[in-house]
Amino acid sequence: MIDKIERNSQRALAGIKDGMTVMIGGFGGAGQPTHLIDALIACDVGELTVINNNAGNGETGLAALLLAGRVRKIVCSFPRQVDSQVFDRLYREKRLELELVPQGNLAERIRAAGAGIGAFFSPTGFGTELAKGRETRRIDGRDYVLEFPLTADFALISAFKGDRLGNLTYRKTARNFGPVMAMAARVTVAEVQSVVPVGELDPEVIVTPGIFVQKVVPVSQDLA
């Protein structure tokens, strides 16, 4: 029987090692898998490359991971926020490398990795300093920049409901990067608000099919 449910969140991250690349879902706080991030901090691994839309808010979640000194490099679109003080300080002290990617290119590079695309041409960023030195091409009169996929060893995402097969639904705008990150990583771990029996999720409304998910961690029953 397939059973991807793992109630111990640290055990769900087994195999994570120094220097790995980790995608972390969320747009600001919405969809951020704070439970799994806390487990990652407890795993005591470092030199990580993190892919996220932002670079942490306040001193919890992703910001706490940065504060713990576990991250070498962050790939994101919008690090600067009113409460991104942890990132701001580490970046200014040159203790954190930043790869800034326009948000749509970030999402599509992640999607491309999950879809087995070798590279693609995007019009976003053409002629700007974020595309400096990159291969370009004019197609049908429009200019494009060559973009490469973004893969990861692990994706940590947050979903609403999940079952033991790894099927997931999301809640409102907390969906954001979850579905594409789930496709792109070698191992995807999803924290969910609740685990439901197989067959309860309507196949018409499953957003992430279980094939993309390796572990499902219920957040309310972690100590069970």
Next chain:
Amino acid sequence: MIAKRTRDQLAQRVAQDIPEGAYVNLGIGLPTLVANHLPKDREIILHTENGLLGMGPAPPPGEEDYDLINAGKQPVTALPGAAYFHHADSFAMMRGGHLDICVLGGFQVSVTGDLANWHTGAADAIPAVGGAMDLAIGAKSVFVMMEHTTKDGASKIVERCSYPLTGIGCVTRIYTDLAVLAVNGQRGLSVIDMVDGLTLAELTRISGVALVMA
């Protein structure tokens, strides 16, 4: 006496030009104000980059749901008929040319419609681009909404942008506290309207670039 538009009057002026049935993205900052002035008799669908079509106003105090936010990470509501989607689909709506209009803030716009609005290039500034570059090149029409001049009186409408670019030749119209300008590719800017008390000669002097009446 030049009757400069207030921020709300500017938002109202932009809103006037958004037609019935349009799919629209309002950028963070000043453009967000446009939502308050959309004519009630038009059905206009608002898109937010983090995965929602059919965005409604902020919820009443106490009813905030932090799984339901806008691009500025503020709590919003979803109107009847709204749809949620993931980030790659959301940006396909921009890049794929499905959005009719986006309204963006600006640091500078050039006479040929280049836009600079993401980074001042200052050495100590932390760069952040978000969805600005995707919106700039993606929507069918790109409206830039900004003050006509900086606090020091320098024109934000320029021959060539000195700040790092967001997109090349991407702006359709410029809405400022003084005027509404159309971008006409290599043919330069034309004035659609200007506020009371202003002449074309005076607007040209303030702008520091060649202008003609539309």
